[in-house]
Structure formats: structure tokens, C-alpha cells
Amino acid sequence: MFDNLTEKFERAFKVLKGQGQITEINVAETLKEVRRALLDADVNFKTAKEFTNTVKEKALGRDVLTAVSPGQLMTKILHEELVNLMGGEEVELKYQGNPGIILMSGLQGSGKTTFSGKLANFLKNKKGKNPLLVACDVYRPAAIDQLHVLGEQLGVEVYSNKEEKNPVKIAEAAIQHAKSKGFNVVIVDTAGRLAIDEQMMNEIADVKNAIKPTETLFVVDSMTGQDAVNTAKAFNDRIDFDGVVLTKLDGDTRGGAALTIKTVVDKPIKFVGTGEKMEALDVFYPKRMADRILGMGDVVSLVERAQEQFDEEEARKLQKKIQKNQFDFNDFLGQLQQIKKMGNVKDLMGMIPGMGKALKGVEIEDDAFKHIEAIILSMSPLERENPAVIDGSRKKRIAKGSGTNIQEVNKLLKQFQDTRKMMKMMSNKKNMMSMMKQMKGMRGGMPGM
Structure with a gap:
């Protein structure tokens, strides 16, 4: 996760190694490497430039304490700004309601269906909820079957109707079913497409208007980098989602989506997927992610998992x-x-x-x-x-x-x-x-x- 970015940041800090003080020259050299690292990680140019300008301004505006080296000070400032770039604080999922309704959106192949199963597992085992999974992808029978397989694996009921081709009617019927059977959270998995199109946007907007979800999540494959950010913007402009889920963060990802998406759509990243297992789901903590990007590890998350x-x-x-x-x-x-x-x-x-x-x-x-x-x-x-x-x-x-x-x-x-x-x-x-x-x-x- 972010190995290349971590390595390039370490290379950038070597410029300050052995320096007795922070100067405009060594800060400029360091931040040139930082900017290059961000661009290589598929962070868009405007965001990378604004980020390094802010770091430069803060670095030159601080006196270096005797006990703190220029490299340590730069690491601290960079850490603070990475945390801010990724949202500052973690933002909790809103699942309260009678029932709470969580609507999934995203392109085909982003991992929506797998994440729906992971989220059901998270709510059941960590929050003590009784979730109902709903299959609203009327175009891909395989997606419905996949959700049923996941539900059986997790011991979570799945509502589907292969005869009905209107996703709004399926979602509304599922919510009534949840109310009558005592399910307190409904997770609605919707259809994706290979690319954004008008039909897709109309469909997800209609489902959202009909069921009025407690939370609308946009699920995106983090390995697609800047394309993920552009897709997020298109969805947000149309359906105004509440939060982002980054999947496949354990893959060969450069990290650009995690670092840029909050700036572009002004919506928090709420979860990250880090593997195929149903337990491989983490709440997104900007500070912990910044720790890992800068090679500081993440002992808190390790202890929590233990x-x-x-x-x-x-x-x-x-x-x-x-x-x-x-x-x-x-x-x-x-x-x-x-x-x-x-x-x-x-x-x-x-x-x-x-x-x-x-x-x-x-x-x-x-x-x-x-x-x-x-x-x-x-x-x-x-x-x-x-x-x-x-x-x-x-x-x-x-x-x-x-x-x-x-x-x-x-x-x-x-x-x-x-x-x-x-x-x-x-x-x-x-x-x-x-x-x-x-x-x-x-x-x-x-x-x-």
C-alpha cells in the first residue's frame, strides 16, 4: 500500500539530511521531489502544486527548535498537510433509522457487490446490527447470484426478485420486507456500467429519490487513480453522495485517488477495502493513512485488529x-x-x-x-x-x-x-x-x- 510513494518521500527528505537549518533553497529542493512523488502517484497537478506551496509556506514560517532537525520538522509539516488533504478526521457511517438505508453507487468492476457483503459483515459483527442485502442490479444475473453467495457465507439474508426489472420497485419492496421482518439496516447494491451514461445516472437518481437513503456511498477502484477521481466528481454532481469507498487499496495502487478525492468532491473517504476476505475492510482514518505513507507504520490499527x-x-x-x-x-x-x-x-x-x-x-x-x-x-x-x-x-x-x-x-x-x-x-x-x-x-x- 503506497510503497512507491513512501520510498519517494524518503528520497525527498534526504535533501535535508545533515542540514543545520531550513532555508528557501533546501526546502525548494525537497518540495520539488515531493511534488514529483505526488504526480507519479497520479495526484492531479493543481492539487500537488497547492499542497507543496502550503508546505513551503509553513516550513519557511517556522523556526527549527534545537532538538528538532530540519528533516524532522519537514516530516511533521508534511504529515499535517497529508492529513488535511485526506479529510482531517474520520467520518462515521450513518446507518441509524427504521430501517437505516445505505445505497451503493459506482461503475461496474469497482467492487460494489463485494463491498456490500463486507459492509453487511462489518455492521453485523462490529455494530450488532441485523442487515438485509438487496440485489438491485437488474442487468447482471451474476451480480445477484454473487450477492446470494456472499449472504449465505456471512449468514445475512439477501432480498432479490429476478422477475422484476424495475430497480426502484425492488428497493421499495425490500424496505417493506425489512420493516416487517425486523431488519434494522438495508444495504442496496445497484447496477454499474463500464462507463458513465445518462441511463445509469437517471436510474441511480430515481432509486435514491424513491427510498431516501440514510447514506449514499460511491464505491471506486483505487487502482484507476485519477480516473477514479473524475468518475467520483461526475457521480457527485448528479446524486450528491455522502462518502467514498476506496476498494483494492492492497493492489498495485499509486495512491492518487486517496490523496485527491476529498479535494475534488469535498466528500470524505469512509472505508477502504484491502483484500478479498469479508473482514478486509477498514474505516478510513486520515492520520493513520498519513502515518503509513510516511513510513511510520500504523500501530493503532494493528492493535485494534488484534x-x-x-x-x-x-x-x-x-x-x-x-x-x-x-x-x-x-x-x-x-x-x-x-x-x-x-x-x-x-x-x-x-x-x-x-x-x-x-x-x-x-x-x-x-x-x-x-x-x-x-x-x-x-x-x-x-x-x-x-x-x-x-x-x-x-x-x-x-x-x-x-x-x-x-x-x-x-x-x-x-x-x-x-x-x-x-x-x-x-x-x-x-x-x-x-x-x-x-x-x-x-x-x-x-x-x-
Whole structure:
């Protein structure tokens, strides 16, 4: 996500490295690189120019404190302006009502139907709502079928009527159905087109006027860059939507849409899609996105994702097992599966400050834990509960069953034992105090300390 932009910003800051003060010359050189980075990211020229002019004005108007280097000050100013460019503060989705009605709009292929499923999942599991999905794409039976597949996967009801060809009538009937059956949020997935046309605009406008949605969202593929911004403007001029959803932000996106869309349509980005999984949906936080663009990571989002998978009762049970040195491969497998639920592994690693740069060019597949899971699942219940019984012949069987080799099995067993020892040590306060004293003693005995 934004790897190229991050790298180019870092290159721009090198101009200020070692400089004792901010001057008009080194600011101009730095911002020339920043402007070039923004244009390469498909930010429109006018926005890029206004942005760098504002940063220049603020940089030259501030005195550099003794404790702050010119590079640090420029990073701070650039961060502030990136946050402002993307909207300043997050804006919440309006889904309250009887029922709340959310209308989707956008071109075909933008990810509207997939996002509708993700949003239903978000409202159901994170907001405690009872959503109803509505299939109003009367031109593509595949879109209706896709919504039904997603609904079944999520345990969310889908309302559709393949015999009816008027999307307004389908939407109105769906809302009546929601009222009678106790659904408190209705998500209406509408038809898209390959390009903007009058028929499409009339249709979405008619649906909006008829059902008077609580929230109208414009869904756009962020990989289309500046085209996404132009399409957003055309839709906003016609239907005056409430917010933007950027999909496929995990792809080979240059970031221009995220950086420009708020300036052009003056509507907030509310969500970003970062993968195919139904959980791969994030509320858009301008500050956190600016952190990631500038290579600062996003620890807050990482912690939030971890908390979503955190079960307090299970954690207590696990703590007791660790203290008794009973942590086994069943527990290890459970922890791996919780990490997987948090999202794409490379995306998670990129949220740790400094890791984005370290991982540049490194391929980390979504199924990075696949071979570890295969080894554990090839163990018998006895072997998972008591790894000490795994001898040479058992290792051969486990390797064969998991499609790996004995070296990989040995490596996992060693990693597991090391992990178990560390967890046991960390759970014991006396051991922790002893370790700290030893470290303190080592430091005290070192020359110059």
C-alpha cells in the first residue's frame, strides 16, 4: 500500500539530511521531489502544486527548535498537510433509522457487490446490527447470484426478485420486507456500467429519490487513480453522495485517488477495502493513512485488529497453561489462526514502524503459515498435546503427511520449544525480575557504562 510513494518521500527528505537549518533553497529542493512523488502517484497537478506551496509556506514560517532537525520538522509539516488533504478526521457511517438505508453507487468492476457483503459483515459483527442485502442490479444475473453467495457465507439474508426489472420497485419492496421482518439496516447494491451514461445516472437518481437513503456511498477502484477521481466528481454532481469507498487499496495502487478525492468532491473517504476476505475492510482514518505513507507504520490499527480476535476467557485459560508449561501444538495452531484472521500478513507487518521499508521487495504470501499448519495437522492428537513423544519415525510420518521434510519438522519443533520456554519465563514474575537484574549487572560491568 503506497510503497512507491513512501520510498519517494524518503528520497525527498534526504535533501535535508545533515542540514543545520531550513532555508528557501533546501526546502525548494525537497518540495520539488515531493511534488514529483505526488504526480507519479497520479495526484492531479493543481492539487500537488497547492499542497507543496502550503508546505513551503509553513516550513519557511517556522523556526527549527534545537532538538528538532530540519528533516524532522519537514516530516511533521508534511504529515499535517497529508492529513488535511485526506479529510482531517474520520467520518462515521450513518446507518441509524427504521430501517437505516445505505445505497451503493459506482461503475461496474469497482467492487460494489463485494463491498456490500463486507459492509453487511462489518455492521453485523462490529455494530450488532441485523442487515438485509438487496440485489438491485437488474442487468447482471451474476451480480445477484454473487450477492446470494456472499449472504449465505456471512449468514445475512439477501432480498432479490429476478422477475422484476424495475430497480426502484425492488428497493421499495425490500424496505417493506425489512420493516416487517425486523431488519434494522438495508444495504442496496445497484447496477454499474463500464462507463458513465445518462441511463445509469437517471436510474441511480430515481432509486435514491424513491427510498431516501440514510447514506449514499460511491464505491471506486483505487487502482484507476485519477480516473477514479473524475468518475467520483461526475457521480457527485448528479446524486450528491455522502462518502467514498476506496476498494483494492492492497493492489498495485499509486495512491492518487486517496490523496485527491476529498479535494475534488469535498466528500470524505469512509472505508477502504484491502483484500478479498469479508473482514478486509477498514474505516478510513486520515492520520493513520498519513502515518503509513510516511513510513511510520500504523500501530493503532494493528492493535485494534488484534483486539477484535482477542477472547478474554481463552486468554486466561492460555495463561494458566503457559504457567504450568502445558502450552501445546493445539494452542500454537489456535494462535496462528487468530493471526490469519487479522488480515494479510505483509499488510500487518507494514503496520509496524520501519517494517514497510525492511519488507520492500520481499514476497510474503497470504498462506505464509500453510506449511506450519500442515505439519501440525499431520500430527496425532497425542503428538500435538505432548511433542516430547515425537521421535525419528514419527517425524518421518509427519513430514510425509504434510508434504514437507524432516528438516522442516525439526525446525518447527525447535521453534516451538524455544517459544514455550520464553512464554514460561515471561509468565513468571520472579524470572522476569532475575533477567532484568542480570541485564543490569551486565550493563554495569561493561566499559563506559
